[in-house]
Amino acid sequence: MIRLHDTLAREKRDFVPADPRRITMYVCGPTVYGRAHIGNARPAVVFDTLARLVRHEFGEDSLVYARNVTDVDDKIIAAAEAEGVDPSVITERFERFYLEDMRALGVRDPDIAPHATQEIAPMVALIVRLIERGNAYEAEGHVLFSVTSDPDYGVLSRRDRDAMIAGARVEVAPYKRDPADFVLWKPSAEGVIGWDSPWGRGRPGWHVECSAMIAAHLGETIDIHGGGLDLIFPHHENEIAQSRCAHGGAPLARYWVHNGFVDMGAEKMSKSLGNIVTPEELLKSHRGETLRLALLSAHYRQPLPWTEALVAQAKATLDGLYRRAGEAEGGEVDCGVLDALRDDLNTPLALSRLAQLDGGSLRASSNLLGLMQSSAEEWFQGEGDVSDIEMRIAERAEAKKNRDFAAADRIRDELKAEGIVLEDGPGGTTWRRE
Numbered sequence: 001m002i003r004l005h006d007t008l009a010r011e012k013r014d015f016v017p018a019d020p021r022r023i024t025m026y027v028c029g030p031t032v033y034g035r036a037h038i039g040n041a042r043p044a045v046v047f048d049t050l051a052r053l054v055r056h057e058f059g060e061d062s063l064v065y066a067r068n069v070t071d072v073d074d075k076i077i078a079a080a081e082a083e084g085v086d087p088s089v090i091t092e093r094f095e096r097f098y099l100e101d102m103r104a105l106g107v108r109d110p111d112i113a114p115h116a117t118q119e120i121a122p123m124v125a126l127i128v129r130l131i132e133r134g135n136a137y138e139a140e141g142h143v144l145f146s147v148t149s150d151p152d153y154g155v156l157s158r159r160d161r162d163a164m165i166a167g168a169r170v171e172v173a174p175y176k177r178d179p180a181d182f183v184l185w186k187p188s189a190e191g192v193i194g195w196d197s198p199w200g201r202g203r204p205g206w207h208v209e210c211s212a213m214i215a216a217h218l219g220e221t222i223d224i225h226g227g228g229l230d231l232i233f234p235h236h237e238n239e240i241a242q243s244r245c246a247h248g249g250a251p252l253a254r255y256w257v258h259n260g261f262v263d264m265g266a267e268k269m270s271k272s273l274g275n276i277v278t279p280e281e282l283l284k285s286h287r288g289e290t291l292r293l294a295l296l297s298a299h300y301r302q303p304l305p306w307t308e309a310l311v312a313q314a315k316a317t318l319d320g321l322y323r324r325a326g327e328a329e330g331g332e333v334d335c336g337v338l339d340a341l342r343d344d345l346n347t348p349l350a351l352s353r354l355a356q357l358d359g360g361s362l363r364a365s366s367n368l369l370g371l372m373q374s375s376a377e378e379w380f381q382g383e384g385d386v387s388d389i390e391m392r393i394a395e396r397a398e399a400k401k402n403r404d405f406a407a408a409d410r411i412r413d414e415l416k417a418e419g420i421v422l423e424d425g426p427g428g429t430t431w432r433r434e
Ligand SMILES: [Zn+2]
Pocket: 027, 028, 029, 210, 235, 239
């Protein structure tokens, strides 16, 4: 039996899906206007691991996992305007990067990846229904959800009204009946991406996108809804209100699962704070599996401080696992690892259990966590090269320090001839294979 901490119930509950032959899970996906950072990768890795566990327990075909792509948004519009291109140029580019980065971390693509721009009709239909039921109203080309029409609003985040208004950082707009009301539809100016609707040409708000796509692809009530802690309020609170009001009170999800932040120093890693590291940069000098293990090394609900030492430790752990597993195959997943994962995805406990295993059982148990996807030979291949490359980078740094630029350039050219490209940055020199 899997047990999951349910944010709505504030406790761990036995996971009993409505239909074990068709378990439904939805995770809020990326808004595609820039490169993902390692904090963005955490939910992707956590819910990929949960998906692997659910499939192990209920059968490979038991789960339908949907993760949306937000491809219409003010930040996307701003990025497109800055480059002078169509928004689709921005969204296609950064969706491709996102998928490449996540695949490198061993994250399997979801079964369904609905795109907001492809699902405008179900969003409009949901908004129409909310207006009919008295839960939404039109004002100056906008449609707003009326929070006072829903007595259960706030059930997930359990915030009081003032905290909700402050937390949502809502605009106090003259057309709002209540400052906490949120946008379902907004007008698009001439030349800005938009669709015709009963309220004029415009585009959907972010929250309504998830409610509409969940209903269209998975059903009115799903088993698991996931995302980062920062989405509890306002995003998930608003999803719950929209879906429940549109669907005659049917709950949106039976289990709400939220992962904690990746921290840099004392702060949450976030684009707005400018303290991010991206999988793109990290993958130049680390393997995806190393980063995946680092992300799984803390319990998913706990904060995860991201440090170089964490990554080095993850690499050393994987070296040890590959050495002990050797080329063994065909083992069974260890009961201790399984019990740890079944208990609210306790990956630190599962990893410490791996340290006691070897051979086929170690490999099968690691595979369940999305780890040890290579052979030992592949894993250790090129290790000698890496220390050699780093030694030559150090020699080059020394040469530069001594103002022997001819020697420094020679080392760089030699490495280039071997397909190793050096990049000098403020934090030193990194390298990647061409
Ligand atoms: Zn969402």
